Amino acid sequence: MRALFSARLGADFTRLWTAAAVSNIGDGITMAAGPLLILSLTTDPALVGGAVFVQQLPWLLFALISGAYVDRLDRRKLVVTVNTLRAVALAALTFAVAADILTVAMIYTVFFLLGTGETLADTASGAFLPAIVAPDRLATANARLMATFTIANQFVAKPLGAWLFVIAAAVPFGVNAMTFAVAAALMATIRPIPAQPSAPRRGLHxxxxxxxxxxxxxxxxxxxxxxxxxxxxxxxxxxxxxxxxxxxxxxxxxxxxxxxxxxxxxxxxxxxxxxxxxxxxxxxxxxxxxxxxxxxxxxxxxxxxxxxxxxxxxxxxxxxxxxxxxxxxxxxxxxxxxxxxxxxxxxxxxxxxxxxxxxxxxxxxxxxxxxxxxxxxxxxxxxxxxxxxxxxxxxxxxxxx
CATH class of the missing domain: 1.20.1250.20 (MFS general substrate transporter like domains)
Known part of the structure; x- marks a missing residue:
C-alpha cells in the first residue's frame, strides 16, 4: 500500500489525482442520495429505475461522438469546462430541491446531463494521462487513480451521501456541485500541454x-x-x-x-x-x-x-x-x-x-x-x-x- 501512494509521478499528476479524488467523492454522494431523492417523489419502480438508466444512456448515445471531440479539443480545457457545467447543473438541482419545486423530469434532465458530461470528462482524462506521466509509470498512475475511486467513491462517499440527505435533501447535491467546481479549478492549474501537429480535420463520422x-x-x-x-x-x-x-x-x-x-x-x-x-x-x-x-x-x-x-x-x-x-x-x-x-x-x-x-x-x-x-x-x-x-x-x- 505504501509503495502505491508514495510513488512520485509529478506535480501535474498530483493535481489530476486530487481532482479525481474530489470529484469521486461528489459522484459517490449523488449515487447514494439520488435514489433517495427520486424515492421522495415517487415509489413507481419504473421511474426509480429510470433515474439510473438516464445517467447511463449517454454512454450508449454519445460515447463515440465524445471520443471524437476529445481528440479534436484541448483535453485539459475540456475537463475543466465539463466539470464547471456539471457543477452548474447540480447547483440548479440543489436550488430546485431547496425551493420545493422539484419534479421527476428535472431529476432525469440533470442526471442525463451529468452522464453526458461523464462521457467527455472520463474519456478526456484517460487520454490526457499519458501527456503528464511517463510510459513506464502509467501502470502505477492508473492503479493510484483506481484506488482513489474505490476509497473515495465506494467507501467514503456513499454513506456520507445518505447521511447528508437525512440532514437536508438539498445538501448532498450542493456538496457535489462544489466538488465539481473544485475539481475544475484543480485541473485548470495543470500546465498546458503544447499542441501536437495534427492531420487535417475531417468530418465527424x-x-x-x-x-x-x-x-x-x-x-x-x-x-x-x-x-x-x-x-x-x-x-x-x-x-x-x-x-x-x-x-x-x-x-x-x-x-x-x-x-x-x-x-x-x-x-x-x-x-x-x-x-x-x-x-x-x-x-x-x-x-x-x-x-x-x-x-x-x-x-x-x-x-x-x-x-x-x-x-x-x-x-x-x-x-x-x-x-x-x-x-x-x-x-x-x-x-x-x-x-x-x-x-x-x-x-x-x-x-x-x-x-x-x-x-x-x-x-x-x-x-x-x-x-x-x-x-x-x-x-x-x-x-x-x-x-x-x-x-x-x-x-x-x-x-x-
Whole structure:
C-alpha cells in the first residue's frame, strides 16, 4: 500500500489525482442520495429505475461522438469546462430541491446531463494521462487513480451521501456541485500541454470511423475490448438479481447484503495495490488469462454455494481481478494507441464495455425469472469458459506490449 501512494509521478499528476479524488467523492454522494431523492417523489419502480438508466444512456448515445471531440479539443480545457457545467447543473438541482419545486423530469434532465458530461470528462482524462506521466509509470498512475475511486467513491462517499440527505435533501447535491467546481479549478492549474501537429480535420463520422477501425484492426486491443464486452454481459446478467440471490440463496438480511456489496470494494482496493507489482513479476499475459479463469470460477462458485462466507471470499478475489484487469487494459491502451486517437479508441472501447453491461442487466432478470436465481451464474460460467478458450492465444501479444 505504501509503495502505491508514495510513488512520485509529478506535480501535474498530483493535481489530476486530487481532482479525481474530489470529484469521486461528489459522484459517490449523488449515487447514494439520488435514489433517495427520486424515492421522495415517487415509489413507481419504473421511474426509480429510470433515474439510473438516464445517467447511463449517454454512454450508449454519445460515447463515440465524445471520443471524437476529445481528440479534436484541448483535453485539459475540456475537463475543466465539463466539470464547471456539471457543477452548474447540480447547483440548479440543489436550488430546485431547496425551493420545493422539484419534479421527476428535472431529476432525469440533470442526471442525463451529468452522464453526458461523464462521457467527455472520463474519456478526456484517460487520454490526457499519458501527456503528464511517463510510459513506464502509467501502470502505477492508473492503479493510484483506481484506488482513489474505490476509497473515495465506494467507501467514503456513499454513506456520507445518505447521511447528508437525512440532514437536508438539498445538501448532498450542493456538496457535489462544489466538488465539481473544485475539481475544475484543480485541473485548470495543470500546465498546458503544447499542441501536437495534427492531420487535417475531417468530418465527424470519418474521424469516429478511424477510431473504431484502428481498434478493430489491432488484434490484442480488439480481443480485450470484445472480451470485456462479453464478460460484462455475463457478469451483469448474473448479478442483476444479486439482492434476491443474497436473500433467498444465502439467507442474508438487508444489512448482510450491504456487507456483501463491500466485498467488491475490498477486493478492488487490494487489486489496485497489487496490480503494478504483479505486472512486473508475472506479466500482462498471465494476469489477463488468469482473470478470465477467475471470472469463470466466481460464477461457478456462486451458482453452487449457499454459504455467505464462501460467496464473500470469492467476491473479494473477483474484486482483485477486476482492478488488476482494469489497470492492465487501460495502461496497454495508453501505451499502444497513437496520441491523436486516444479519445476515439477509448470511447469505442467504453461503448463495448457499457453496452455489454446494459445488455447483461436486461438479460439477467429475465433468465432468473424463467429458470431460477442460479441460472444466470451457470450461463455466465459457460460464457467465460468459451471466452477463455477463444482468447487464450491472442492474449500472448500482451507480453510484448
Amino acid at each position: 470519418a474521424e469516429i470511423t478511424d477510431g473504431v477501425r484502428w481498434l478493430w484492426e489491432h488484434r490484442l486491443l480488439r480481443t480485450l475490448a470484445v472480451s470485456t464486452g462479453l464478460a460484462n454481459v455475463a457478469f451483469c446478467a448474473a448479478f442483476a438479481t444479486l439482492v434476491l440471490y443474497a436473500r433467498q440463496r444465502l439467507g442474508l438480511s438487508d444489512v448482510g447484503f450491504g456487507f456483501l456489496l463491500t466485498t467488491f470494494a475490498v477486493g478492488g482496493l487490494l487489486g489496485t495495490v497489487l496490480a503494478p507489482r504483479l505486472l512486473r513479476i508475472v506479466g500482462a499475459c498471465t494476469l489477463l488469462r488468469a482473470g478470465l479463469l477467475v471470472e469463470g470460477i466466481t460464477h461457478t462458485t456462486l451458482a453452487i454455494t449457499t454459504t455467505p462466507l464462501v460467496a464473500a471470499t470469492i467476491l473479494i478475489v473477483f474484486g482483485i481481478h477486476t482492478m488488476v484487469w482494469g489497470v492492465i487494459v487501460v495502461t496497454l491502451r495508453q501505451r499502444m494507441v497513437p496520441e491523436s486517437l486516444l479519445g476515439r479508441v477509448g470511447s469505442a472501447y467504453s461503448l463495448l464495455d457499457v453496452g455489454g453491461a446494459a445488455l447483461g442487466s436486461l438479460l439477467g432478470a429475465t433468465l432468473a425469472h424463467l429458470w431460477g436465481l442460479t441460472t444466470p451464474f451457470w450461463i455466465a460460467a459457460a460464457v467465460m469458459a468459451l471466452l477463455a478458450t477463444a482468447t487464450w492465444r491472442p492474449l500472448r501479444q500482451a507480453s510484448a506490449a
